[in-house]
Amino acid sequence: MTIPGTPLPIRNSMESFVAYWRTLRGDEKGESQVFLDRLFQAFGHAGYKEAGAELEFRVAKQGGGKKFADLLWRPRVLIEMKKRGEKLANHYQQAFDYWVKLVPDRPQYVLLCNFDEIWVYDFNLQLDEPMDKLRLDELPDRYTILNFLFPQEQEPLFGNNRVDVTREAADSVAKVLNSVIKRGEERPRAQRFLLQCVMAMFAEDFELIPRGFFTTLADEARQGKGSSYDLFGGLFRQMNDPTPARGGRFQGIPYFNGGLFSIVDPIDLNKEELHFLHLAALENNWAKIQPQIFGVLFQSSMGSKERHALGAHYTSEADIMRVVLPTIVTPFQNRIEAAKTQAELHAIMNELSKFRVLDPACGSGNFLYVAYRELKRLEAQAILKLRSIAAPGTRIPSPQVSVKQIYGLEFDSFGVELAKVTLTLAKELAIRELKELLGDTGLDFDHPLPLDNLDDNIIEGDALFTSWPRVDAIIGNPPFQSKNKLQREMGAAYVKKLRAAYPEMPGRADYCVYWIRKAHQHLAEGQRAGLVGTNTIRQNDSRVGGLDYVVQNGGTITNAVSSQVWSGDAAVHVSIVNWVKGQQDGPKHLSWQVGDQRESPWQSADLPVINAALSAGTDVTGAKSLKANAQSGACYQGQTHGHKGFLLEGLEAGQMLKDAKARPFVHPYLTADEMIGNYGSHPERWVIDLNDADDVFSAMNAGKAFERLKQKVEPEMKAKADEEREKGGSDKGPRQSHYQKWWKHWRGRGELIGKISSLPRYVACGQVTKRPIFEFVSSEIRPNAALIAFPLGDDYSFGILQSSMHWEWLKARGSTLTERFRYTSDTVFDSFPWPQAPTPEQVRAVASAAVELRALRNRVMKAQGWSLRDLYRTLDTPGKNPLRDAQEKLDAAVRAAYSMKANEDVLTFLLALNGQLADAEAKGKAIVGPGLPAGLNPADYTTTDAVRPLGAGSA
Known part of the structure; x- marks a missing residue:
């Protein structure tokens, strides 16, 4: 078999590379580049440079400065090299941070390599776990993991797609849950029982109970050798009993506690339900399943109407990290990297052990799970660095970060229980990971059992009418609910109560904006927050109620996504905003997605300030309504x-x-x-x-x-x-x-x-x-x-409205619906400054260009049988386009009417003009408003073409 696109035999090429690899010492600085060059040669390229890849690619660092990615080959792969023996698990955060900033043409895959192992990530699918791991000596037999490195890209064959495994397991459990509810069991009882089953499946694969114990019980019940009521009931009661069984079936089952098993009320499952439950236990290694299963299970168990009403949405882990990384991880990580003394590291570890995090709309706990996991990893980094600078024999403190530092509020009672279970699993997974990262060096690690009781940490209640605990950081994904649907979905009484509790909030602000405002009010100086919201949080009344309030009351937006296609079920675009209550020096990172597909490209910018509109361009949020426009009719x-x-x-x-x-x-x-x-x-x-x-x-x-x-x-x-x-x-x-x-x-x-x-x-x-x-x-x-x-x-007015100047103002001042722009008269039209002193010749030029543009449109549409939509879609195709030429001619005429220089920024010019006109009106002076300037004869500037109706009577 040969390398695609070349005559080279694949196996020979891979074996030659492995033979070369055995000669290397694994020195990150001295051998990384030649290693990467030879790797590209093994996959059929003349070398990395000939393939189009770049070495030492500069990536901006949050807070200022630059880092360097070892190799970037857009849009396929980012490769980060580490020295031989380095634990790769310590470096995925760095790789993810690079990946987030590498736009446009962000690479699909990320490789971490320490000369002996390659870990392959696809952050769009799963973040915490690599899609696969490859030892270098396995390359001749398992090169298909890296199929995307061939000159002719092929689909990689991964062996660790935990997302697919998780979804299959969740589907099996959800089928049981939905079946039990459908046949009449009370929803809370069914949900609690199935959560206990899920915890038992995790427990047997984590070997907290004997391996296969729950699976065996399910199989016996399935075969009629006992009822699920008796078998599972007995297990769950023993899991809640601090006194060990002295004999019998449940001898050796440890005490779990934690609240989940405090009520044991088993259900006698039917044969079909037992089949799916046994299948879920038998065919899945629950120790390998992502805790996001609980988010899937959470949504699967809720009716579609209820899910919409409460704004519940599933969040991908990559999106969660867009909050957790800048709000929690990066500030601590920068301090750990900069620490030079043991005293500094001890102080950081002490702070980490007391750092408290709140998600005030926690759902099934996914944000909290990631936040806890990342705090534990930060603690491990600090310990590793302390160990590297301390003298031999120095006592290294044991890990102290606890799941009890994590807090959540959730409206739904089932969500509360899900979040508790999710955090329980986070603790067990963190213990295992820390042992792997830190090794058995005398440190005292936490114990998984008995489970922590999180009843005081995860609270059921409406976050907007419940006191929030004092914490150090606030994160989350508040409910998505537009202002237009709030009363219909939540009821008039609730909306009335909301307005009374938050009288300062604009009435047309979206529901999630209340969380932004309350979060900022709750933060102390120097504390941080990161929230996901609908992308209307940067527009109009929603912006005024939330982000305007943040920046006008001591907040600094440090990192934000202006707009992106949502990763969950909701058909919306979202914004993600992270801020600190106080000042932060250095550049701020803003990114945004261009398009309405999840695969749409990204762009980004490093800015001295991110404004409340989350815009990389001129901030026009301060533009004022002009009486000449608002009163023009x-x-x-x-x-x-x-x-x-x-x-x-x-x-x-x-x-x-x-x-x-x-x-x-x-x-x-x-x-x-x-x-x-x-x-x-x-x-x-x-x-x-x-x-x-x-x-x-x-x-x-x-x-x-x-x-x-x-x-x-x-x-x-x-x-x-x-x-x-x-x-x-x-x-x-x-x-x-x-x-x-x-x-x-x-x-x-x-x-x-x-x-x-x-x-x-x-x-x-x-x-x-x-x-x-x-x-x-x-x-x-x-x-x-x-x-x-x-x-x-008149044609002049049409020309101004059709101009790119008006369009840019619309995009900057209007609101959005997915990737489309919404024209709002109060924010767009009322503030848009019209040309103030165009000459009759300039007015004529605008009108003539407008007539020519429409004439061209009509000719082409008639000849092609096109609609306006068909015609304007041609602008998406590169190359000479008569429609583009006609629009540019119109824009040039409109610029001349404004006396705007050819290279002058449109928004900067219009914002300045808006300010001048608002000041003039405030002094009682008249300004030129919409329409044909006074003194001109409308008949001289008005043609007759228009959309006209077809005759009535046709079907």
């Missing part, structure tokens, strides 16, 4: 009909329009998806609009239009009003009030309709959009709420 959201009964398909509309009474109230109705996604941008439906009818008498004048609404809309409006009343709403509740005029849209936008009715056309864009696409729409068409409508009919 030039920007509105479209209509929200509120019920599908208001909408008509083409044939229905054709019939309705035959009724003379109904005809004036039936209008073409355009959505953003239709405007951008349909050929010709035509609307597909029609809408009944009786919003001018203030009483039922005038509404009834609409003939068949009213009759349709009476049949289709009124019954449901009544049902919703009744439901609101039954839930305790006041007589003036929104749905009850709306029912008094049920024939009207939920939001009819009467002022907007009045404005556009006086014009032949208006400008529109999608309220949520991925690309800058504006279009003229005929005023006979009603805009849906998914459109932002600008009652401006």
Whole structure:
């Protein structure tokens, strides 16, 4: 067999490399580079340089300075070399830190090598454990682990994918749990019993009870040789009994304690349930399963409706480390690396032994598990360094970091029990790892049994209405719940209570923002926090309530992810923010993902300051609303009909329009998806609009239009009003009030309709959009709420709105939905400064370029049969593009109208102009607002093209 892409026999090449490797001493500084070069040659390259790899690649260090990655070959692999005999487990944090910062084209795989062993990581899949380990002398037989090193990349064949193993085990246990609940057992009882079974499976594979003991009991029950009620009940009672059994089946079972077995109420499982439980015990080595199983089990056992309501989400370990690393690990790690004396190291170890961590929305305890594990590893690093500088015979202190330093709050009672079990496993795993790292050198290690009682550490309760314990760091992933859904999901009474408890919080802030604010208030000077939130935490009211509060009250954002695709089940983009209460010198690291796929590329920047908008560009969060814009009546959201009964398909509309009474109230109705996604941008439906009818008498004048609404809309409006009343709403509740005029849209936008009715056309864009696409729409068409409508009919105004200047302002000032941008009138339009003194020639140039752009779009779409979406997608393809050229011509004309220099930063310029105009308005001076400048004849700058409706009557 030959190396892919070369004539070289694979085995011969690998054996030659192994023969060369045996000649090396394993000196990190003297031999790493030649080792790496020969490794690349073994896989069919002329050498690392010819393959395109780089040695000693500079990576920024948090807090300032640089580190050097031994080899980087984008986008395949990062390799970090250590001297022979070095324990590789001590260095994965360093490799992960490098990996996080290596954007764009972050390598998929990371190798740690100490000349004798290679550990292979895929941090996107699992962080703590390598995907596989390879001894160098095994290379001729196991080179497939490193398949990605060949010139023609191949899929590596790993033997330690613990994620897959964990999911299989979780699936088996979840099947039992869901089956037991489905057949009528109470959920809390079933959950507690299955958690006891899971702990027993871990215990037998950790050999805390005899190996195979639980598996044997499950097999006996499965074969009918005993009931699970008796067999498991007896085991669990003995695990909770401090008095050892003097004989019988459970002799030798140790005392566990810890709270989990304090209530033993076994369940008699049926044959199918016993089959899956036995399968889970028999086919899985639970000592090798990731504790994230509990997160999976947690979600598997909750109904989908409940999971959404509580905002429960699974977090990948790589995302957890984006919080734990900068908030807990790096500050201590920097101090350990800088320590020169035994006294400094003793002080660090003492501080570590008292360092307390809180997750105020801990779920199944995944963040807490990682935090505890990393504290233990930091302690091991300090001990190893102390041992290296201490004189022979010096007494080295034993590890003291305890799981009792870890605290959590969780709303769900099952989550509380899961978190306790997760931390119990963290303790046992940490003990084993420390023994491996530190060796048997007389240190006194902790003992796994009896289990620590964590009832005072992990507390059930709503974190926003529960006192938080005093701690040194706060981490976690608070519930995701948008402001728009909060009342619907949590109930009006809860929202009222929340507003009363946090009156200073903006009413439109997302739910997770409350955790940011409370966390900062809870921190003492010098303490740190790291939280995951929806990416709206950097925008508008959510930013004001959270991150603005942090930076305005002594906080410094040290490390953040502006936006990334969420690793869990929720279809959202998230932000991750880490901060310290106080000052921190040196550069701050900001990264962000570009795209809406989990595999989308990353970018990053090291900045002197990370602003509350988590933006690498100019911070425009301080821009002010301009009265000339806000009072112009030039920007509105479209209509929200509120019920599908208001909408008509083409044939229905054709019939309705035959009724003379109904005809004036039936209008073409355009959505953003239709405007951008349909050929010709035509609307597909029609809408009944009786919003001018203030009483039922005038509404009834609409003939068949009213009759349709009476049949289709009124019954449901009544049902919703009744439901609101039954839930305790006041007589003036929104749905009850709306029912008094049920024939009207939920939001009819009467002022907007009045404005556009006086014009032949208006400008529109999608309220949520991925690309800058504006279009003229005929005023006979009603805009849906998914459109932002600008009652401006001239080509100059269109040109300003379609310009890249306006688009950059929209991206910086609007909110986001996944990777798309949301146009918000109060933050985007009201603050956007329009050109103040353009000459008639400059206005003409903008208008002409706008007309040319639209003409080009229409020609191409007609020739190709494309929609606007199809056309604008061509901009994603490199190369000359007439659409790009037309947009650049328009941008140049708009820059000239602003008197903006060609290389001047758009946001910096617009922010400065916004400030000047706000100051002028504050002094009572008039400024130029939206629209065609005064003194110009609109007819000279207005053409007639626009989206127009198709005729009614077509299907």
